[in-house]
Amino acid sequence: MTGQVRTVDGRVAGRRGQATRQKLLDCLSEMLSSSPYRDVKVIDVARRAGTSPATFYQYFPDVEGAVLEIAERMAAESAGLAGLLEGRSWAGRAGWQTAQELVDGFLEFWRKNDAILRVVDLGAAEGDKRFSKLRTKILNSVNSSLAGSVAELQSKGRIDKDVNPAAIAGALVAMLAAVASHQKAASSWGVKQAELKPSLALLVHLGVTGRKPTK
Amino acid sequence: MTGQVRTVDGRVAGRRGQATRQKLLDCLSEMLSSSPYRDVKVIDVARRAGTSPATFYQYFPDVEGAVLEIAERMAAESAGLAGLLEGRSWAGRAGWQTAQELVDGFLEFWRKNDAILRVVDLGAAEGDKRFSKLRTKILNSVNSSLAGSVAELQSKGRIDKDVNPAAIAGALVAMLAAVASHQKAASSWGVKQAELKPSLALLVHLGVTGRKPTK
DNA sequence: ACTTGTCCTGTCATGCCGTCAGCTTACCGA
DNA sequence: TCGGTAAGCTGACGGCATGACAGGACAAGT
Numbered sequence: 001m002t003g004q005v006r007t008v009d010g011r012v013a014g015r016r017g018q019a020t021r022q023k024l025l026d027c028l029s030e031m032l033s034s035s036p037y038r039d040v041k042v043i044d045v046a047r048r049a050g051t052s053p054a055t056f057y058q059y060f061p062d063v064e065g066a067v068l069e070i071a072e073r074m075a076a077e078s079a080g081l082a083g084l085l086e087g088r089s090w091a092g093r094a095g096w097q098t099a100q101e102l103v104d105g106f107l108e109f110w111r112k113n114d115a116i117l118r119v120v121d122l123g124a125a126e127g128d129k130r131f132s133k134l135r136t137k138i139l140n141s142v143n144s145s146l147a148g149s150v151a152e153l154q155s156k157g158r159i160d161k162d163v164n165p166a167a168i169a170g171a172l173v174a175m176l177a178a179v180a181s182h183q184k185a186a187s188s189w190g191v192k193q194a195e196l197k198p199s200l201a202l203l204v205h206l207g208v209t210g211r212k213p214t215k
Numbered sequence: 216m217t218g219q220v221r222t223v224d225g226r227v228a229g230r231r232g233q234a235t236r237q238k239l240l241d242c243l244s245e246m247l248s249s250s251p252y253r254d255v256k257v258i259d260v261a262r263r264a265g266t267s268p269a270t271f272y273q274y275f276p277d278v279e280g281a282v283l284e285i286a287e288r289m290a291a292e293s294a295g296l297a298g299l300l301e302g303r304s305w306a307g308r309a310g311w312q313t314a315q316e317l318v319d320g321f322l323e324f325w326r327k328n329d330a331i332l333r334v335v336d337l338g339a340a341e342g343d344k345r346f347s348k349l350r351t352k353i354l355n356s357v358n359s360s361l362a363g364s365v366a367e368l369q370s371k372g373r374i375d376k377d378v379n380p381a382a383i384a385g386a387l388v389a390m391l392a393a394v395a396s397h398q399k400a401a402s403s404w405g406v407k408q409a410e411l412k413p414s415l416a417l418l419v420h421l422g423v424t425g426r427k428p429t430k
Numbered sequence: 431a432c433t434t435g436t437c438c439t440g441t442c443a444t445g446c447c448g449t450c451a452g453c454t455t456a457c458c459g460a
Numbered sequence: 461t462c463g464g465t466a467a468g469c470t471g472a473c474g475g476c477a478t479g480a481c482a483g484g485a486c487a488a489g490t
Contacts, residue, residue, distance in 0.1 A: 014437080017438095038252060041476090041477065042478070052438075054441095054480085122336075125333045171415050174397065175418075191385055199385075210421070228468090231455090235469090269471085
């Protein structure tokens with residue numbers, strides 16, 4: 001489907017090569033978690049992987065290229081986020097439950113991949129189309145599902161006809177992403193993790209249904 | 216008050232020195248707008264300012280240091296954001312107006328300073344305390360004001376007692392910031408600017424008052 | 431053992447980093 | 461007018477990262 005994995009100079013990578021490549025990606029991931037993106041150097045990644053910079057450049061055009069690779073893999077995993085909303089109801093207590101689980105799942109996913117998501121966010125904000133696309137892809141499963149729910153409730157008159165469901169959904173998802181990527185900061189600023197989640201769930205519920213949840 | 220401006224090696228900067236310093240800051244700002252943060256090099260900034268790298272290092276320890284300087288200046292300006300909420304009412308039509316103007320002002324501020332805010336966001340997300348503090352400072356004027364409104368309405372029973380006003384406010388502000396920094400991305404993903412603003416205002420109004428706005 | 435193709439690294443030219451000594455310029459008091 | 465002093469700037473340097481290449485090491489098949 002995706003074709004074989006290839007080196008920069010066109011050769012197809014064999015077993016050993018793929019293992020090395022993967023090791024480089026893993027080490028890059030670790031580096032991204034432990035040091036500022038700006039300071040991640042090819043030579044450090046290579047050293048950590050027990051190989052040389054030249055090897056790195058055989059598999060990736062540059063650091064950004066490797067980051068994209070990691071991000072794409074993660075984007076594939078992100079499809080699982082859609083499961084947080086599939087077949088869920090937004091009515092009554094079930095609605096509150098849905099909102100809570102969405103927030104939980106979302107924050108968890110973000111926490112698990114925070115290092116790489118930071119870089120994707122930055123790239124997207126800087127206007128790089130490849131990162132924007134990736135970010136859209138990651139958020140899209142949740143986003144479109146939420147938009148669908150909003151549209152449905154809109155047709156029942158709960159929400160004004162002139163709001164764009166996709167816009168509401170986009171704003172809510174952006175909120176979740178933003179809060180998730182500043183979780184640590186939030187705590188240092190007077191709000192605890194445990195207090196954050198219910199607030200987010202409340203806002204999601206309000207945004208989707210236009211009503212306060214019944215708990 | 217803050218003491219004189221000093222060079223890295225301890226000299227006090229005179230008129231000329233301060234001008235050079237400022238020029239370097241201006242050029243750095245431009246570079247941040249036009250190229251990825253990761254690729255901003257001291258030598259490019261210096262060249263653009265018509266000076267040499269050595270001069271840059273006379274005034275700033277490194278690129279990060281200069282960025283902090285720019286960000287601090289902007290943080291001071293951000294105090295003006297508080298004006299968007301001072302003395303405003305959240306009741307009835309005035310409430311809708313308040314929400315709209317908050318969204319407008321916020322997005323405008325962010326658009327004006329997007330390059331530097333991106334870097335601050337990244338630094339904060341990476342856990343750098345200096346950037347976190349700065350980000351908190353920028354958001355705090357709006358944040359605390361919103362939290363106050365929530366708390367007030369909470370005492371009137373509109374909102375559940377067990378939600379933390381600061382958490383709601385923080386989430387809303389984070390939403391605004393996130394959407395603002397991905398404004399371009401949003402349009403490429405099927406939602407137009409003009410449709411985004413009312414949605415954000417709606418969510419802000421819902422979050423603060425717990426009710427749909429009367430338009 | 432020989433061939434073939436994959437995989438890795440030594441090495442090199444280039445360019446940026448960050449620092450220093452030392453030069454030039456501006457200001458000031460005598 | 462003339463040093464003296466401090467501010468302001470830069471050339472130059474060792475060090476390191478980048479990115480390219482050629483060639484050696486290695487595994488697998490014949």
